[in-house]
Amino acid sequence: MRDFRQAWEAQDIQALIALLDPAAIMIADGGGQVGTVLKPVEGREQIARYLIGIGKIAPDLTILARTVNGRPGLVATYDGVAVTVAAFEVENDRITRIWAVRNPDKLKPWRTAGQDQD
Incomplete structure (x- = not known):
């Protein structure tokens, strides 16, 4: 997740593709x-x-590493409020699935994202 987050924050499309x-x-x-x-x-x-498109239209997001439903995940926050929670399925060191939740009603438990887990 650290590599994914760094690639996303750097807007490095080739690094994202490789993951x-x-x-x-x-x-x-x-x-x-x-x-x-x-x-x-x-x-x-x-x-x-x-x-990459999301990063361009929302450059002020903070990305935090989290466990989401028992899977590796990331939480995107804006002004300290969770706006997206994503869980990842990883097989053979590659991300195979991403489930992202942006529905504000479903994000209520994530309102305070806390400290990064890196």
Whole structure:
């Protein structure tokens, strides 16, 4: 997760691609309340491009390493408030799935993200 976070923060698309499995899938839940992808994003290049795009439109996010539902994960905060929680499935040192939650109702338990776990 540290490498993923660093690649995302550096906007290093090649590093992101290298961390993702070629058949990786990302699913996001905005609950109809916040913007997110409406269909799964499939493929490492597409996921990396999507993530780089988020970094460009939301450069003030803070990314924290967390365990999410027993999986490696990241929490994106803005002004100390969790705005996205993502869980990752990793196989053979590559990310195969990303589940991202942006729905504010589902993020209530994450309102105070606490200290980074690096």
